[in-house]
Amino acid sequence: MSIAMRDAFGKKLAELGATHPELVVLDADVSSSTKSALFGKAYPDRFFNVGVAEANMVDIAAGMATAGYHPVVNAFAIFLALKATDQIRNTICYNNLPVIIAGAYGGLSDSFDGASHQSITDIAIMRALPNMQVIVPSDSAQAEKALEYALTQKGPVYIRLNRNAMPDLPPSKTIETVCAAEGSDVTIAANGITASFAVEAVTLLAQQGIKAEVLSVPVVKPLDLAPLAKSVAKTGRLLCVEEHVLAGGFASAVSEAFMKQGISCKFDAIGIEDTFTESGPYEPLLAKYGISAENIADRAKALCK
Incomplete structure (x- = not known):
């Protein structure tokens, strides 16, 4: 940590x-x-x-x-x-x-x-x-x-910036997309602190025979499309995860870029739906709005069906 x-x-x-x-x-x-x-x-x-x-x-x-x-x-x-x-x-x-x-x-x-x-x-x-x-x-x-x-x-x-301490991800020399786990079945593109939950989800998915690739993508604009496109070309499936409403955020940026480039894949996104949030302990609150290793694993598994 x-x-x-x-x-x-x-x-x-x-x-x-x-x-x-x-x-x-x-x-x-x-x-x-x-x-x-x-x-x-x-x-x-x-x-x-x-x-x-x-x-x-x-x-x-x-x-x-x-x-x-x-x-x-x-x-x-x-x-x-x-x-x-x-x-x-x-x-x-x-x-x-x-x-x-x-x-x-x-x-x-x-x-x-x-x-x-x-x-x-x-x-x-x-x-x-x-x-x-x-x-x-x-x-x-x-x-x-x-x-x-x-x-x-x-x-x-x-x-x-986030208030809390989160687990360390693989280091990089610059602020760039980082591959936090390699896999061939589904790409999980995680923005911000959701990356650590995505890495946890890899273990849960592996228990079910699913090999997930996790990309920590910190730069939303300008979006570096190449690592995402390369991973999705291999897996054919993309799950975006963000700590933000789904309208106009990270998943929207990725979707726009993919559509412009003509990149097609099975797609899903986890984020806050069209709702305000509430008070509570941080990680249970995240989980309530879908940001947890368990939910990420479930949604990735559904993409793989």
Whole structure:
């Protein structure tokens, strides 16, 4: 089990501050939760707590970006994606500014605060914005790679971060699609923390004679189609899994790309249906909405019939 994604991200922010003098960090009065406080402690003159004002924070970051800085804005994913949408669109994306938007407590990971704080539409919103790249890390190492990558970009990048610690996946040198398990019967393309449940599902499927291939796909936009297409050419079946509503998210991105390229296969997707979620312990809550090793195995098995 790795350290929590937010802890890894906060430590990496502080670490990169030493080698990236252009890096400035802004937070909306939740730095103890987002862990951006670690950067603030190390570089107090480059850290700005703007208070509970996400939209203003985004505009301030945009201004800094025009002055040669590379800002990272930190707040809960749901408030960045909803309260600051106008500013993200019109000041950052329209001007293609190098601002990193770090959405903490993504998906259902703010589990006990309920539907008002659970971010289940952020990927669809951010993916629709021109110039915006969208990354959903699966573990703490991928979160660190995402930040390193984003700092090399000349435009905006949205990184959705999870609150909790998740099992480590096979490492990669960059933020890219990772094959977490090899198989020949069905491809499971898992976005974000769902990858660890997909890896668990491989064992359950193997007990039934089904060999599943698991791809951890953190980059939703721009989507790297080649590894998915290569795997599906072998298996003929694809199950997408995401911690997000099915409308407009990861599975939608994959479906659009497959249709455009004329790639056909048996297909299914696991995500949150057309509903709001609720309060509760994180993993039982995920399971209620279909994100569990058991449900992934059942849906993959059904595809193989």
